[in-house]
Amino acid sequence: MKRPLVGITADFRTHDSAPYHVVGDKYARAIWEAAGCTPLIIPAMAESQEVSDMLDSLDGLMFTGSPSNVHPTRYGRDADEKAEPYDEARDAMTFGLIDRALEKGLPSLFVCRGFQELNAALGGTLHACVHEVEGRMDHRMPKHDDPDVRYGPRHAMNFTPGSLFAGIAGASEIEVNSLHSQGIDVVAPGLEIEGHAPDGTPEAVSVTGAKAFALGVQWHPEYKALENDFSTRLFRAFSEAVRG
Numbered sequence: 001m002k003r004p005l006v007g008i009t010a011d012f013r014t015h016d017s018a019p020y021h022v023v024g025d026k027y028a029r030a031i032w033e034a035a036g037c038t039p040l041i042i043p044a045m046a047e048s049q050e051v052s053d054m055l056d057s058l059d060g061l062m063f064t065g066s067p068s069n070v071h072p073t074r075y076g077r078d079a080d081e082k083a084e085p086y087d088e089a090r091d092a093m094t095f096g097l098i099d100r101a102l103e104k105g106l107p108s109l110f111v112c113r114g115f116q117e118l119n120a121a122l123g124g125t126l127h128a129c130v131h132e133v134e135g136r137m138d139h140r141m142p143k144h145d146d147p148d149v150r151y152g153p154r155h156a157m158n159f160t161p162g163s164l165f166a167g168i169a170g171a172s173e174i175e176v177n178s179l180h181s182q183g184i185d186v187v188a189p190g191l192e193i194e195g196h197a198p199d200g201t202p203e204a205v206s207v208t209g210a211k212a213f214a215l216g217v218q219w220h221p222e223y224k225a226l227e228n229d230f231s232t233r234l235f236r237a238f239s240e241a242v243r244g
């Protein structure tokens with residue numbers, strides 16, 4: 001049977017002075033292995049109408065994580081070197097896609113940078129450095145060569161009782177990894193916070209009144225998704241939504 005097609009958003013990066021559209025392997029692999037769908041990389045080319053029109057051929061979308069940050073002007077703040085590095089080509093593409101995907105009711109999963117893009121696109125704001133906010137923990141990636149340590153469990157995630165996330169998890173608390181320096185400051189009006197880190201940082205959201213699956217997480221469920229119970233459940237729920 002033909003697998004559903006899920007678009008995954010690419011970064012625009014320069015390597016050896018040449019530009020590339022790139023996506024981390026684990027995002028494509030999670031869509032293939034854990035959601036049972038075919039990943040299709042969406043280039044960061046907002047100027048191309050054909051790229052926007054790709055939505056008409058897709059069954060779902062995943063907004064990926066990235067080392068780059070959303071440009072502060074996307075959420076009404078001035079550029080700030082603390083918020084660098086930027087990827088404005090990606091911002092231009094993803095911010096356009098978010099509106100269209102939600103309008104169309106295309107099942108969408110927002111991960112890390114994707115989660116931050118969702119909040120900014122719907123009118124919220126971001127902290128440039130969560131670890132500099134009074135009372136917050138350091139959510140940045142552990143400095144370690146072993147990816148299993150970098151993407152290993154770092155803190156608890158408490159879900160709101162009765163929320164979509166609690167339903168998917170079958171539990172009110174799970175352990176998650178943590179590899180971000182930015183985070184939600186003002187929550188967008190169209191978002192429901194469904195999960196918090198122990199320091200109060202919002203890390204799981206749903207789009208209020210969404211026409212289809214529209215959930216975002218600040219952590220990385222795509223890392224070895226089939227080896228983690230919650231990640232397996234999340235991608236299964238996404239897959240079911242994609243399959244209608």
Ligand SMILES: N[C@@H](CCC(=O)NCCCC(=O)O)C(=O)O
Nearest residue numbers: 065066067068112113180181182
């Ligand atoms: N740069 C933002 C977003 C964090 C993020 O998406 N990290 C991903 C790291 C690489 C990966 O695993 O894809 C921030 O720092 O808050």
